């Protein structure tokens with residue numbers, strides 16, 4: 001297999017590996033049109049469930065724009081970089097390549113001032129998982145900068161708005177919005193088939209097997225690709241044959257979600273890890289009890305809202321599960 005990365009659910013694929021999403025890609029490309037004349041586009045908002053190609057589409061569109069026009073870009077995943085200062089530092093550092101930004105010695109206001117210089121030069125900042133930002137005012141701070149446009153990605157619009165002050169809401173949340181739907185079974189099957197073709201493994205998986213994986217992936221390409229990878233790995237480790245059996249597909253379907261879960265678990269930062277450990281120790285546990293326990297353990301405790309949004313994201317990533325609603329809401333490890 002020449003390119004094992006083609007079976008990684010994290011890959012930002014080349015455009016010829018992308019099937020479907022051409023409408024969304026075109027919409028984004030069109031929204032970026034002003035950049036070709038040296039102007040900043042309106043902000044852009046991408047919404048949709050997990051694994052429907054939001055990150056992929058945004059990054060491909062921005063990469064292509066960079067080939068065609070003079071524009072600086074930055075990509076930040078706010079699930080990892082959720083604090084204002086970290087975010088501003090990362091964005092400034094990426095946008096102002098060539099200039100040295102010393103994280104310790106350059107003051108925050110200086111970073112922001114640097115971003116205001118050169119108003120003729122468009123800049124695009126992708127804020128992925130934007131609902132995870134600790135303080136959404138930072139969106140306003142960025143938006144205010146001349147020639148700077150935001151591409152905000154979130155699962156749901158409510159997540160973007162949650163905890164947002166009025167000013168940010170009225171100024172920042174103006175622009176084009178694109179909704180991404182779940183993939184259908186046959187769409188997922190064609191995404192998988194394309195990868196297998198590129199790997200020159202075309203007879204190894206049958207059309208029915210692609211469909212089988214597609215139908216058990218809940219509309220999520222990340223689950224589908226992971227399932228395919230597990231099935232291919234199973235076939236490779238069975239000596240004497242390379243084609244994938246139905247049994248291997250069935251086992252891969254069973255394992256995929258858990259494999260993804262463990263990968264996500266591995267990548268939690270200290271704060272998220274602490275929340276996970278509390279759920280593990282105290283399950284089933286209410287959000288209020290998690291907060292109390294967390295405040296005891298943490299030196300500089302984060303706000304209730306930050307904790308709530310991180311718990312929500314951990315549920316989306318299948319790291320923990322949520323049972324019940326409102327007053328009766330409880331979190332469990334599995």
Ligand SMILES: Nc1ncnc2c1ncn2[C@@H]1O[C@H](COP(=O)(O)OP(=O)(O)O)[C@@H](O)[C@H]1O
Nearest residue numbers: 009010011018019050051052053054055056221
């Ligand atoms: N239309 C598509 N064609 C090819 N690969 C896709 C497509 N949509 C998603 N993928 C792949 O699925 C994985 C998840 O997509 P991603 O853009 O990260 O989803 P989201 O950001 O919506 O959660 C990535 O590896 C991506 O390359």
Ligand SMILES: [Mg+2]
Nearest residue numbers: 054055056128
């Ligand atoms: Mg994404």
